[in-house]
Amino acid sequence: MAAGTATKFPPQGIAAAAMAPNVIEVDRLSKRFGDFSAVEEVSFAVREGEVFAFLGPNGAGKSTTINMLCTLSRPSSGAVRVAGFDVVARPKAVRRHIGLVFQETTLDDQLTAQENLRFHAVLYRVPRDQVDGRIARVLDLVELSDRRYDLVSEFSGGMARRLEIARALLHVPKVLFLDEPTIGLDPQTRALMWEDVLRLREEAGVTVFLTTHYMDEAEYADRIAIIDHGKIVALDTPMALKAAIGADTVDLQTADDAAAVAALGREGYRLESGADGVRVFVADGEAAVAPLIASVGVPVRHVHVHRPTLDDVFLHFTGREIRETTQGEGVSMRARAMHSRRR
Amino acid sequence: MEASTPRLSATLSEGPDTVLSAEVRTAGMVWLRELIRFERTRTRILTGLIQPVLFLFVLGYGLNGLVGSTAGFDFKQFMFPGIVAMSVVTTAIFSAVSIVWDREFGFLREMLVAPTSRASLALGKTAGGATVATVQGSIMLVLAPLIGVTLTPLLIVEVIGIELLMAVALTAFGVFVASRIEKMESFQVVMQLLLFPMLFLSGALFPLNGLPGWLQALTHLNPLTYAVAPLRQVVFSAQDMPAAARQRFPASVELFGHTLSVGTELAIVAAFAAVFLVLAVRGFSRTD
Numbered sequence: 049m050a051a052g053t054a055t056k057f058p059p060q061g062i063a064a065a066a067m068a069p070n071v072i073e074v075d076r077l078s079k080r081f082g083d084f085s086a087v088e089e090v091s092f093a094v095r096e097g098e099v100f101a102f103l104g105p106n107g108a109g110k111s112t113t114i115n116m117l118c119t120l121s122r123p124s125s126g127a128v129r130v131a132g133f134d135v136v137a138r139p140k141a142v143r144r145h146i147g148l149v150f151q152e153t154t155l156d157d158q159l160t161a162q163e164n165l166r167f168h169a170v171l172y173r174v175p176r177d178q179v180d181g182r183i184a185r186v187l188d189l190v191e192l193s194d195r196r197y198d199l200v201s202e203f204s205g206g207m208a209r210r211l212e213i214a215r216a217l218l219h220v221p222k223v224l225f226l227d228e229p230t231i232g233l234d235p236q237t238r239a240l241m242w243e244d245v246l247r248l249r250e251e252a253g254v255t256v257f258l259t260t261h262y263m264d265e266a267e268y269a270d271r272i273a274i275i276d277h278g279k280i281v282a283l284d285t286p287m288a289l290k291a292a293i294g295a296d297t298v299d300l301q302t303a304d305d306a307a308a309v310a311a312l313g314r315e316g317y318r319l320e321s322g323a324d325g326v327r328v329f330v331a332d333g334e335a336a337v338a339p340l341i342a343s344v345g346v347p348v349r350h351v352h353v354h355r356p357t358l359d360d361v362f363l364h365f366t367g368r369e370i371r372e373t374t375q376g377e378g379v380s381m382r383a384r385a386m387h388s389r390r391r
Numbered sequence: 392m393e394a395s396t397p398r399l400s401a402t403l404s405e406g407p408d409t410v411l412s413a414e415v416r417t418a419g420m421v422w423l424r425e426l427i428r429f430e431r432t433r434t435r436i437l438t439g440l441i442q443p444v445l446f447l448f449v450l451g452y453g454l455n456g457l458v459g460s461t462a463g464f465d466f467k468q469f470m471f472p473g474i475v476a477m478s479v480v481t482t483a484i485f486s487a488v489s490i491v492w493d494r495e496f497g498f499l500r501e502m503l504v505a506p507t508s509r510a511s512l513a514l515g516k517t518a519g520g521a522t523v524a525t526v527q528g529s530i531m532l533v534l535a536p537l538i539g540v541t542l543t544p545l546l547i548v549e550v551i552g553i554e555l556l557m558a559v560a561l562t563a564f565g566v567f568v569a570s571r572i573e574k575m576e577s578f579q580v581v582m583q584l585l586l587f588p589m590l591f592l593s594g595a596l597f598p599l600n601g602l603p604g605w606l607q608a609l610t611h612l613n614p615l616t617y618a619v620a621p622l623r624q625v626v627f628s629a630q631d632m633p634a635a636a637r638q639r640f641p642a643s644v645e646l647f648g649h650t651l652s653v654g655t656e657l658a659i660v661a662a663f664a665a666v667f668l669v670l671a672v673r674g675f676s677r678t679d
Contacts, residue, residue, distance in 0.1 A: 120504065143506040154497040158428050170420040171505035173413045 068096035071222055071255045072117065077126035079112050079278075086112040088278040089126070094257060094271075096222070099249055101269035102259040103362070109278040110259040111151075114227050117257070118148055131222040144172065147216030147224040147254075151231055153208055157201040161192060161211055164200060165218055172219035186214040189251065190244050206237030210244060217252065224248070226258040230265065242268055263358040272358075274365050281365040290356040293364040296333030298340060301325040301350040311345040325350070417507045418515035425486065425519025429526070439485075439527050443478040447471065447534065450596065464636035471538050472623040473595030475550065476557065479528035480615060483558045484586055486520030487565025491578045503678070513566055513675035517668065520562035521555060528554045546629040550622065556660050557618035563667035564614075570674035593619045598641055611646060614663040620644045621653040621660075 072094035079087040087109040094100045102110045115121035117128055119139035128135040131145035155164050162183060169179045187193045190210040200208060209229065216224055226245070230238040246268065248254055258269070266272050266286065273283040282289055301324065302308040309321045317340075318329040330336035333353035341348050429435070451467035451474075458466040493499035502512050529551055535542050568585075572578045590596070592606065593615035599607065610616050623642040644651045651659075 118504070140506040143504060148504060150497070150500065152497050154501040156424070156428075156493075156498045156501075157496070158431055159424065163424075163427065167420055167424060168501070168505075170416050171502065171507050173416075173506070 071096045073129045075127045080124045099256045099269045101266045101272045103266045104275035108275045145222045147221035151228045190214040223255045276366040289361045297354045298328045299352040303347040414511040417511040421515025422519040429523045443474045447474045461639040462633035462636045469640040472626040475531045476619045482527040483524035483561035484565045490569035509676040510672045513672045517563045521558035524558035525554045549625040560664035563671040566671040567674040570678045617656045617659040621656045
């Protein structure tokens with residue numbers, strides 16, 4: 049997605065956010081259900097204007113955490129401040145300053161887009177004289193202005209989700225919480241939705257806190273927290289996370305691997321050899337290929353350069369691939385949603 | 392107009408709204424939503440008419456042959472106020488069902504997470520359901536000339552007033568039940584177990600004076616009994632009914648040997664309504 053890469057690090061992104069005050073502060077937050085610890089001593093802070101992603105497999109504690117941040121679930125221990133208010137002491141103040149988009153849709157499909165937004169505006173106390181202007185503004189942001197008077201039952205899944213994002217922005221929240229915002233959407237709609245989210249950050253200056261189990265989505269975030277078994281196992285920018293797990297690798301298959309290992313070892317390369325070739329660890333994989341081939345001394349049959357991806361990062365920190373744990377999730381999540389919509 | 396707000400994050404200026412007026416606005420919005428949805432589902436209005444009309448014509452004409460008429464007054468005319476009540480009650484209860492639907496389709500969550508008082512939501516929902524039920528019950532009045540029931544402007548006003556009180560009590564009751572129920576199926580079961588006995592033991596469809604003692608005791612516990620009776624009393628008082636017919640088709644409720652006045656009956660309904668409203672607000676406050 050062109051727009052995605054173009055806006056990935058906008059001027060007011062990380063650099064500006066580093067100066068910005070914290071809008072979410074989480075201190076040793078825990079949630080226990082009986083003997084089971086769903087979230088354990090989690091601490092982090094999100095700065096104003098950041099896009100912050102919680103990445104983790106199903107059941108890692110993402111939704112439990114986001115629910116506590118949104119005042120929908122009470123922490124067992126620890127403290128959370130959102131937009132300057134304590135979530136336990138001032139839940140209504142917190143809710144007035146956040147926008148929520150849940151995994152399941154919460155629109156009334158027998159009402160029009162405009163009626164859904166008006167309902168929300170009244171419940172969130174948008175001053176009477178500003179309601180119309182706000183509705184026009186948020187519909188414009190998600191490019192649904194021409195559907196203002198249409199019934200939501202005529203909307204596609206992607207349009208309904210965008211309308212929910214618009215609705216969540218109606219009362220000018222400081223933080224927009226998106227719980228698995230793209231679940232159940234096709235790839236094209238997901239891309240469109242991300243354009244929306246990134247544009248919101250730029251135009252509206254809103255902080256975005258989201259949970260996802262899609263690696264490619266986490267890439268859009270300014271910072272990612274990887275959560276596993278209720279604990280944050282890593283937290284940094286996508287680039288720093290990738291850098292942290294090590295350098296690029298170059299895999300070589302040669303006519304004589306033993307000779308290659310010996311030759312490269314003499315040159316001081318860090319490497320390991322296995323059944324399917326020699327793996328060399330270098331700072332810049334592409335730049336290293338030519339010198340490697342020159343010094344290996346035996347004919348090279350195959351070269352493969354690999355840069356760390358978020359998948360590798362995830363594997364490194366959790367010891368497993370996210371795909372294994374979330375296989376068929378699309379189906380099971382929907383099934384779960386059908387069974388208990390209220391969760 | 393959008394150009395004047397270049398940044399979305401420009402904070403909303405606080406309006407002159409007090410907390411109370413914000414809560415009233417919230418209740419009003421929930422009420423308005425019920426009306427919009429009612430107006431938009433014309434089929435529901437029609438199907439809501441079918442059952443009472445069926446009862447009125449099938450049961451009314453069917454039993455008419457058995458009961459016969461007294462001094463020109465017959466069973467259909469006796470049943471008519473009861474059928475109006477039945478229409479109000481079923482609409483009120485099924486308006487409350489929409490909470491279970493809202494839960495099923497997620498919209499309930501949109502309401503529950505809003506920074507607003509749950510009481511406003513419950514009261515708005517009750518007001519909306521009660522309004523819809525009163526409208527639906529009043530539509531039944533167009534059948535009056537067909538049945539031979541005379542309508543006067545005063546009578547129409549009285550009927551609508553009683554309908555409204557009854558609708559508030561029943562919708563509040565339905566909201567309370569719905570707030571404690573998570574699945575559509577269980578609500579249907581609970582309502583079938585409650586709605587029909589309540590209707591049959593309210594005097595809406597037949598006089599209660601012939602019932603055995605234990606069933607009569609039940610009718611006295613039934614809030615509907617005290618709503619059907621005044622409705623019938625005001626309708627009868629507008630009719631040209633000979634004494635023999637009044638004897639044959641009693642309208643009022645007797646409690647511990649006393650015949651209750653319309654005022655007392657309405658006070659009892661109001662008391663039930665107050666209790667159910669408290670239960671509805673509490674039920675809604677606890678739901679999640």
